[in-house]
Amino acid sequence: MDGWDDDGRGESEGTRDRPTAASQELWRSLEGWRLEPNGRAVGTDGTWNTPVDATVPPTPDFAPKVQNRERAMAAFASVPDQPETNTCDRTAGRHTHTSTSTSTMWSGGGLWAPPTTTTTTTTTTTNSSSNNNNNKQGSASAKKEREGKGNANQRERGHRQTHERGRRGTGDGQLRAEPVRLTQQLHELVRGLLPTKEETERKARTVYFLQMMVGNAWKQAKIDIFGSAANSFGVRGSDIDISVDLPIEEDDRDAKVKVIETLGDMLQQVGMEKVVVLAHARVPLVKYVDPRTGCASDICINNRVAVANTKMLCDYARIDSRLRQLAFAVKHWARARKVNETYRGTLSSYAYVLMCIHLLQRRNPPVLPCLQGMRPTFSKLLQKGQDIVKCEYFDEVDKLARFGDNNRESVAELLFSFFEYWAWRHDYAHSVVSIRTGGFLSKAEKGWTKRIGNERHLICIEDPFETGHDLGRVVDRNSISALRDEFVRAAKILRDEEDPLPKLFEPYVRPDEQDPGEG
Incomplete structure (x- = not known):
């Protein structure tokens, strides 16, 4: 295409041009569909879908079935309505290259190939008379997992290291694969991971x-979507995380538990499936599957900080399209290599997204700004537990659409930089990654130099709003070794292989999952 580089980032007579119509359409095909925090579906063309479906019964059909509605309403009858919260608007993202290839590069199969069908996550089946038993069984299961975690991590550490001897080796080198071709492959990978229009409409x-159901029971209630379903980083088949906003005091756990139990009863009475009430969890919630849509959801009460966090991640994703593509690739790698399981002592998907944002803030020139270091245009003081959390940042990101134009790195080059940094360059002993500051803090100034209870600080990633929260606190001595081995393995593959993706995304098989007949 005349006037355009192979990676799709415009160059014409020495001046950066805005994307052509063709390249804009190419990126829109990657934008996909997702939910806004208010639950509406937004599509690639920026228009709203009205999520009305004939299979959804109107309020009068199910209102008489709700037996316990009065119990919950009595607690909140005298509380005034709450104002609406900000929603996360969508504008067209920027492109990264102009390839429209749907070649047979995926014929190798395996976890790294984009899925061709929508999958739906389900939860454990239960009924209204067995919720308490499920809570106890869940606690016992969690205890059993914790007891076995140390031995499992110890086995994994040795197993991974047999393949990664010499981890402390050099970080010198560069991406061996041709960047444009590898970026095209990553483009196709991301395309296959994005939720489809049909799936997003089902979620809506x-x-x-x-x-409708919650509004019938509590007139003051408001529904907010948070997490991957609304922050632009959700993959196909992911659950919906829902916060029901009610005028309840933050520290009134009993009131939240009552609402959760009432919601569980209501969901069963209107025909929802696999309803599990976790009233005694650290954050009380109810899980269920809607049989009309096949979508699984988790509902909690007043998770307002998470909603604000979701909005900020969504805004970061709008600034430069390379963030989403990098994050999707890293999350896919973490899933394939089984290093995205916090209950096993590795990092959450949310932590990996923050690591990607931080990398792009630190590039020279930077790809992303530090939104919390700019004049705040979004500001809320929210209570969480006994703490007041300041959620503020610059959210007028349409003004930053050209921020990363001076950085010409492709997604492939950024992916290599991500793994190279975490394999060889990060100071695990002293540094804390902070997207809030766009740089690094010291463990000493955060007070994260020693283990406190079950919280270890072997890899430190600061939560941008709840700044006392280290997302790496779950990583222990065994899992940090396995995690760093995987960073090194990925960096070496990208450094040494001409066709790295099949090996990079090769599924990891734990020792206890291997076929006994395999040598």
């Missing part, structure tokens, strides 16, 4: 039905 119908 799920939320719409819940809005």
